[in-house]
Amino acid sequence: MVTALLSLQENYWEEYKLEAEDVSFLYDYLLENETPLTSEELMPILVEQRINREKVRLEKKRLDGNDIYFPKAHYKVGSKLVFPAFAWQKGEVVGHREGENPADGQFKVIQVAFENGDKREFAAGIEDHILNIPPEAAQADSLNSEAVTGDYRDVLIEQIEIGLVDNKDFIQIAGRWFLRALLVDVNAGHLNLAEAILDMNEGGPLATADLIKEIDLPGDVHPNLIEFSLDHALQEDPRFDEVGPAGIVAWYLKALEPENVQETPLYLRYIPIEYDPETLTREMVALEDSLDDELTP
Incomplete structure (x- = not known):
């Protein structure tokens, strides 16, 4: 094979x-x-x-538009073939004659000219031959x-x-991809209701599913679509803050977040310092390039 x-x-x-x-x-x-x-x-x-x-x-x-050579098939002069047993070389049938081996019954012998200039003969019209088994991929x-x-x-x-x-x-x-065209319409009334629900729950955090239970969103839509659509609407509204850990969506009302959450602590505030990039060594430049945080240009 x-x-x-x-x-x-x-x-x-x-x-x-x-x-x-x-x-x-x-x-x-x-x-x-x-x-x-x-x-x-x-x-x-x-x-x-x-x-x-x-x-x-x-x-x-x-x-490349050629047929795989199988001994059981019949070929005409001009047929273009590819030969798996010969490293997938390509050739063209340039002649044929009757076969001469009585043990194989009636069959043809085709003459094939290969692209590299070689010419060889192959049997055609023989049913019982190992090369009739298709190449195993x-x-x-x-x-x-x-x-x-x-x-x-x-x-x-x-x-x-x-x-x-x-x-x-x-x-x-929250790391998940979806199609904008499939978003369910979430209007200002829905968002105002979400704000009220979070306000009643001391600002949150609440999972999207908990908010959906209290908001009148379409019931004939796949639950995943409803949840994702509400997440998108809340994300676009500055009143809401997504505070869940990686992979988990949880919403909080920004107005009720602790002051130290709403403002960057003094020791984390970035104050840019001017410097001459030409004075940096290769190692320093490599270190600078490797940094990837919210302050990276």
């Missing part, structure tokens, strides 16, 4: 970037499933889709979704964030 090894270029996933087809796929996926997902949750779904797309491309490139780790998501997790998540953050069709709240 012939094995067909498919592989991507060595640095394919290291240089991964979100393409238009990826964005379109994510849009359709979120539209169909109606569930907000984090970049980490989208990552394996996207990798699987990209791998499937690349497999189709590699197979198409390997065949083997794949390198670069086409193994489990290996890819394990080895390149951080790169992939980062590129999903970069690829979606400026796309107006997508919005992100």
Whole structure:
């Protein structure tokens, strides 16, 4: 049995970037499933889709419009073939004759001219032959979704964030991505009611689900859509502050937050100091570049 090894270029996933087809796929996926997902949750779904797309491309490139040679098939002069048993070399049928081996019954022998100038003969019209078994597809780790998501997790998540953050069709709240077009309408009355509920609960914090119980939002919509829509509306309203730990959404009324929460403590206030960048050593520049906080330009 012939094995067909498919592989991507060595640095394919290291240089991964979100393409238009990826964005379109994510849009359709979120539209169909109606569930907000984090970049980490989208990552394996996207990798699987990209791998499937690349497999189709590699197979198409390997065949390049040619047919795979099988001894059981019949070919005419001019037929273009690819031969898995000969490292997927391509050739063209330039002639044929009757076969001469009585043990194989009636069959043809085709003459094939390869792209490198070689000419060889092959049997055609023989049903019982090992090469009639289709090549078994083997794949390198670069086409193994489990290996890819394990080895390149951080790169992939980062590129999903970069690829979606400026796309107006997508919005992100508390680390989860969703489609702007699917947001449920949350009006000023709903937000005023949310403010009153938090006020009655000493400012909060309250989970979004707790607020929804007291607010008259559409009941015929997927609960995930309602929750995400309310989160988005609260996030856009300066009266509310999202104070939950990573992965958990909890809302607090800003007006009732302690004073030391509303204002930056004195010892955390940043006072810029002028300096000449030319005086920095390479190590200092590298350290400066590695800093990533709310004060980074």
